Amino acid sequence: MAKELKDLTKRSEDYSKWYNELVVKADLAEQSAVRGCMVIKPYGYAIWEKMQHTLDEMFKATGVQNAYFPLLIPKSFLCREAEHVEGFAKECAVVTHYRLKNDPEGNGVIVDPEARLEEELIVRPTSETIIWGTYKNWIHSYRDLPLLINQWANVMRWEMRTRMFLRTSEFLWQEGHCAHATAEENEARAVQMINLYAEFAEKYMAMPVVKGVKSENERFAGALNTYTIEAMMQDGKALQAGTSHNLGQNFAKAFDVTFINKDNKPEYVWANSWGVSTRLMGALIMTHSDDNGLVLPPHLAPIQVVIVPIYKNADQLRQISCVVEPLMAELKGLGVSVKYDDADNRRPGFKFADYELKGVPVRLAIGARDLETGTVELMRRDTLEKETLPLEGIAGHIVRELEDIQQSLYQKALDRRERNTYVVDSYEEFKQRLDEGAFVLAHWDGTTETEERVKAETKATIRCFPLDGDMTPGTCIFTGRPSACRVLFARNY
């Protein structure tokens, strides 16, 4: 037992390298042989699929359709939008050849030097360029607009340093690319999508977020305006969880995408793009998990309820199963995802610990004792509290309990963020609060120069101008110059 615990502690230490000593390694992913890429294991992928399906339905409700564009982008496409190149073209994987051949010296295969591509292809780091290259052919009239497209895809950025879930070389994401006829409609769409992300984060991930606008320095290469949702992790650091960009007419101009408007005049199309990635899984882990492992909000848990039978022999198991099976049917009828773990190659204690590690929100245990008394033991993953309840009416109770867990996870995260958010008026306090792990609302003179100086001195960056922030002018706490409003500072992942 002591050894087991030590082992668990070791796993905890191991995981802390990634997640700042917050949670135990929950075995969702592992590093692949390819530099900085991850293998997402089935249970981890099930969580991602749940996120995908939920987001997909939300997108479709706003009129967005899914499509798919090529993985490889001709290098020339990336040169079209100057600012985009400036911000993005650097850390990319490049395809230079199209064929291998057998090594004449017998050492396996080599790249065939004869097979050099005339133009290199870039493994997409994001798809704006190829999509706008395509939109040129799709958009001719105001009747073709708005064009609302989303793609679920993988992208690759040759990151110098990778971190599981938060910054892998290859990651899974969705990227929405919309084209609109007017600037107003376009801006409204960018705002709509950041609101959608915020709703997803709060309702499904139980993760409160600050909606805001990025500073000029932090915004997407080629965008007029970048909206962001920023979440606070358990150590007080910020994580950018989703973005939505108003790209103005930059990409339309770069790719010559015009339409004939109602007055029969040609006009450039207005563009926006928006995305969230497997980073959300990192956010989920770092927001709720504890030393026993994952804690999943019921709305995203692949398994919401696990039932563990406790029995001494096959006959007892049969009796327990007779009680469990109708309950399973009832729960499924209520839309609850339930697993009955009657595997006899693991003992109950092992299963308990294992499902805690997996973050299953509700656990039921039923043994011979319960059969006699007509009860069941229910445990909540978030509080680890156990209760013995009558079997009668348990399904309805579970549904309410799941909802309660969802709410209380959100409330707990919100309380933590509010407790650790400070309105600050001196540089001294600014530094002190950051060291404690906090969000800081402070006045700033609006210059990139000051922003970078603060980053160099404190490692804190401007996360955003909060959309519902305090708009009262003041004086910059770094330079004493006038400031239009308070901005949100934090250290970030």
Place this chain on the structure above:
RNA sequence: CGGGGUGUAGCACAGUUGGUUAGCGCGCUACGUUCGGGACGUAGAGGUCGGGCGUUCGAGUCGCCUCACCCCGACCA
């Protein structure tokens, strides 16, 4: 690309001033006893010690080279 660190069984590690047959724990396999918080006993399987070259009678251990990974910077969702 700079600075630091680690490579020994599936995982996590120990391995003395160089010494003969390379070890512990977890996991794995078989059998038995167990089963309400990660069970226990017995018996097993599993290693070109990251790779290469060198020093030596002898290298997991020393030297040089190389590769991979991790951490801190620059880059970034």
